[in-house]
Amino acid sequence: MYKIIRWFLFQISPEKAHHFTITCLKILFKIPGAAALCKKIFVIENPKLAVNIWGLEFKNRVGLAAGFDKDALYYNELSHFGFGFIEIGTVTPLPQPGNEKPRMFRLLQDNSLLNRMGFNNQGAQLAAENLKNRKPGLIIGGNIGKNKNTDNSHANADYLKCFIALYDVVDYFVVNVSSPNTPNLRDLQEKEPLKALLNELMDLNNKQPKVKPLLLKIAPDLSTHQLDDIIDIVSQTKIHGVIATNTTIDREVLHYEKEKVKNLGAGGISGKALTQKATEVIKYLHTHSNGAFPIIGVGGIHCADDALEKLNAGAALIQLYTGFIYEGPGLIKQINKKLLSQNYN
Numbered sequence: 412m413y414k415i416i417r418w419f420l421f422q423i424s425p426e427k428a429h430h431f432t433i434t435c436l437k438i439l440f441k442i443p444g445a446a447a448l449c450k451k452i453f454v455i456e457n458p459k460l461a462v463n464i465w466g467l468e469f470k471n472r473v474g475l476a477a478g479f480d481k482d483a484l485y486y487n488e489l490s491h492f493g494f495g496f497i498e499i500g501t502v503t504p505l506p507q508p509g510n511e512k513p514r515m516f517r518l519l520q521d522n523s524l525l526n527r528m529g530f531n532n533q534g535a536q537l538a539a540e541n542l543k544n545r546k547p548g549l550i551i552g553g554n555i556g557k558n559k560n561t562d563n564s565h566a567n568a569d570y571l572k573c574f575i576a577l578y579d580v581v582d583y584f585v586v587n588v589s590s591p592n593t594p595n596l597r598d599l600q601e602k603e604p605l606k607a608l609l610n611e612l613m614d615l616n617n618k619q620p621k622v623k624p625l626l627l628k629i630a631p632d633l634s635t636h637q638l639d640d641i642i643d644i645v646s647q648t649k650i651h652g653v654i655a656t657n658t659t660i661d662r663e664v665l666h667y668e669k670e671k672v673k674n675l676g677a678g679g680i681s682g683k684a685l686t687q688k689a690t691e692v693i694k695y696l697h698t699h700s701n702g703a704f705p706i707i708g709v710g711g712i713h714c715a716d717d718a719l720e721k722l723n724a725g726a727a728l729i730q731l732y733t734g735f736i737y738e739g740p741g742l743i744k745q746i747n748k749k750l751l752s753q754n755y756n
């Protein structure tokens with residue numbers, strides 16, 4: 412069924428298809444009974460799927476990755492598909508339009524996407540407003556970044572502003588320094604600036620009535636030396652975990668469309684081409700840190716076995732983005748069914 416819907420959606424540009432789909436969902440779920448029907452079709456509820464991490468009770472381990480609901484407009488509708496958690500953002504302190512269109516491309520033969528969205532969003536304040544309608548029990552992460560026009564020397568202030576704006580309405584935070592689509596953002600992954608940023612955020616976090624889990628989202632393109640630095644930094648700054656990974660700038664991961672992608676320009680690749688690279692990062696972090704912190708594994712999960720591979724590599728939770736687009740909402744149930752059948756706990 413989803414393959415037919417997908418065929419129609421893939422006739423229009425990826426960004427238009429995205430907006431069309433989520434607008435349809437918004438309308439669909441206004442129909443009485445639609446949410447209940449969707450739940451019946453797509454959701455498995457079983458206490459054996461639940462997991463408690465950072466004091467948060469996740470109904471299951473499968474989340475929606477950042478970038479899909481940047482402005483926190485659709486998380487209630489998306490939750491009807493059975494996600495255990497949803498991450499909104501990346502938000503920046505000020506609204507910004509992102510890069511020029513087209514900025515998202517399908518790489519069909521590789522089951523992948525190339526994007527250079529550039530943190531298009533309506534600002535942290537508006538996302539916070541939108542999150543006031545959240546349903547109880549739904550775990551929401553807030554992914555935060557800096558505005559394109561903010562120089563890296565002032566970047567920390569941007570992250571602090573986003574933290575303050577979202578503090579009351581999210582369950583955990585993600586510090587995004589790994590998008591390839593904001594100029595020089597990835598420089599913030601270097602040891603000293605990163606430590607300074609995370610220390611400032613943790614100082615602010617520690618002053619709040621309740622400390623919220625603060626995670627770092629990293630690129631899959633870091634060297635093993637840089638990954639060792641990340642392990643040190645997590646331990647020194649006492650942040651709560653890592654999300655591995657964001658999209659890759661490495662074109663070698665593509666099997667079929669290396670030539671095509673040359674003409675598409677800059678951007679990060681997600682989807683099946685990223686599966687192995689992201690899993691290797693998770694495995695490295697988990698092994699070399701002796702499992703010192705929880706990892707959210709993301710990158711190229713398109714089937715239940717991909718999910719299991721991420722968990723076996725050391726991820727405590729997983730997230731989907733491109734797989735959700737290519738395989739449809741049935742993927743969440745498929746993964747949870749597999750976890751139940753394997754008695755994964």
Ligand SMILES: Cc1cc2nc3c(=O)[nH]c(=O)nc-3n(C[C@H](O)[C@H](O)[C@H](O)COP(=O)(O)O)c2cc1C
Pocket residue numbers: 476477478479481500501515524526528530554587590628656657658680681682683685709710711712730731732733734
């Ligand atoms: C169109 C698009 C937009 C994205 N936007 C963001 C973003 O704003 N912030 C972020 O941290 N990651 C963003 N991502 C990265 C995803 O959250 C995820 O880390 C990456 O796509 C790998 O997972 P996947 O292979 O399941 O897509 C985006 C990905 C795509 C495809």
